Amino acid sequence: MSASELKNLILCFGLLFGHLVPEGNKHWSFFLSLRKIVDMILSDFVSTKLSEDLAMLIQQHQLSYMELFKQHLKPKFHILTHYPSLMIKVGPLKKIMTLRYESKHRSLKLLANVISSRINITYSLAIRHQLDMASRLILNNGFENDISFSKRHSANSDFIAYCKEVAEK
Numbered sequence: 001m002s003a004s005e006l007k008n009l010i011l012c013f014g015l016l017f018g019h020l021v022p023e024g025n026k027h028w029s030f031f032l033s034l035r036k037i038v039d040m041i042l043s044d045f046v047s048t049k050l051s052e053d054l055a056m057l058i059q060q061h062q063l064s065y066m067e068l069f070k071q072h073l074k075p076k077f078h079i080l081t082h083y084p085s086l087m088i089k090v091g092p093l094k095k096i097m098t099l100r101y102e103s104k105h106r107s108l109k110l111l112a113n114v115i116s117s118r119i120n121i122t123y124s125l126a127i128r129h130q131l132d133m134a135s136r137l138i139l140n141n142g143f144e145n146d147i148s149f150s151k152r153h154s155a156n157s158d159f160i161a162y163c164k165e166v167a168e169k
Helices: 003-020 026-041 048-069 075-081 083-090 099-114 121-138 159-168
Strands: none
Touching: 003 026, 003 099, 026 048, 048 075, 048 083, 075 083, 099 121
């Protein structure tokens, strides 16, 4: 899974499967603490109280990880301990996240699998990206919305009118 897919899974997992989990399940409470951590990290505003609560919650989460899974902490757990102080220094982490740029990274990774030459692959990717952008500019295409709902109706058409028309049939 990509990072953005994993973030969305964490945010929606409780709605999807929460009703199936018995009360008092230790693994579920572990997940809920992870969900609280993610909510705090993705908050739009930062305060010293939020930072302190986040630090305490991260510490409890790490202890429960070692207790539940009988494993040592991975380096990413240590990085997580720096988030509260980082939030105080730079503000909401949501504003400096790089998840949005992951989509561009993904397209370049897919393109890298298509290119048969492995000699200076970054140069090949850069040339291919520049040619794609030049083609868009020359053809005056820009970034079009390719979504279509049916053969007759495109995403740019009046979708509400189309839904009413279908509902009347």
